[in-house]
Amino acid sequence: MKNKIIKLFFLLFSAILILSSGKNLLAANLSDAFKKPLEDFSDQAGYQNKNVNIELFIAKIIQTILSFLGVIFLILMLYGGYLWMTDRGNADRMAKAQKVMEAAVIGLIIVVGAYAISYFVVNALSKDLLT
Secondary structure (H helix, E strand, C coil): CHHHHHHHHHHHHHHHHHHHHHHHHHHCCHHHHCCCCHHHHHHHHCCCCCCCCHHHHHHHHHHHHHHHHHHHHHHHHHHHHHHHHCCCCCHHHHHHHHHHHHHHHHHHHHHHHHHHHHHHHHHHHHHHHHC
C-alpha cells in the first residue's frame, strides 16, 4: 500500500512538473539560449529583475518552510482530532490522539519561538552593523 502511494505521488509530481514546464518550453526557443547572451534570453523568458536581493530570496525560502510547517501542524491536528472522535471509548486511542495533538502544539511553539529568536537576533545585528 505504501509503495502504491509513493508511486502515485511521484506520478502526480512528474505530471505537474511536465505540464507546468511545457508552457515555458514553448514560449522560449531553447536553441537560442546558446546563441544569444544570457541577458537577451532572460528578457525573452520574462525575467525583468536581474539584480536578485539575497535577503528577499532567503526570506521567501523561510516563508515557504514556515508555510509548509503550518500545513503539517494542521494535518497533525486533524489526525489527532479524527483519532479522538473515533476512539469509541478506547482509552489507548484517546491517549494516542492527545499525544499527537500535544506534540503538534509543542512543535508549533518551538518553530514560532525559533523564528522569533532568529528574527530578533538578525534585526539586532543588522541595526548594529548599520550604525
